[in-house]
Amino acid sequence: MDADIGTRISSGVSMGVLLLLAFGIYHRHRPRVHIPVMLVSFVIDLANVILIEVRRGAVEKAISTASAPGEWILKLHIAVSVLSLAGYVSAIITGLRLLRKNQGRHVHRVNAAAFIFLRVMNYLTSFYV
Ligand code: HEM
Secondary structure (H helix, E strand, O other), X not given: OOOOHHHHHHHHHHHHHHHHHXXXXXXXXXXXHHHHHHHHHHHHHHXXXXXXXXXXXXXXXHHHHOOOOOOHHHHHHHHHHHHHHHHHHHHHHHHXXXXXXXXXXXXXXHHHHHHHHHHHHHHHHHXXX
């Protein structure tokens, strides 16, 4: 695959975040490790999205192709990307509840499973857009 240097850096960062997430989940029962690692992953992922937007105008491309036929892989990529960012937000909300009240462990776990699926899909589909 012929990708420019910026795209390669973004892909490398994205893979790095996946490894960081795996590390954070491995330490899921050690909140002092788990929480900062997950929050840092979120910040890096957000920064990476902003970088891609600045370089390639990804949001404009997403909007302009939203109602166009075809490009289903791009639409899938956009969908899993937006949903995985939403997954971070709900992980923070459910995680804070778990931390403060020791409630909602099941919800946090189910959110985590959905989030990881979406985040891996985000990485895989990024090579086809
Ligand atoms: C995408 C980000 C995150 C994922 C995928 C994730 C995933 C998980 C998983 C799988 C567990 C184990 C649940 C169980 O079966 O017992 C866990 C535990 C926990 N998480 Fe998260 N988490 C994320 C972010 C956060 C954040 C941002 C916070 C806090 C603000 C947080 C707080 C906690 C707490 C307090 C526990 C329980 C630790 C314990 O067992 O003592 N998580 N998380």
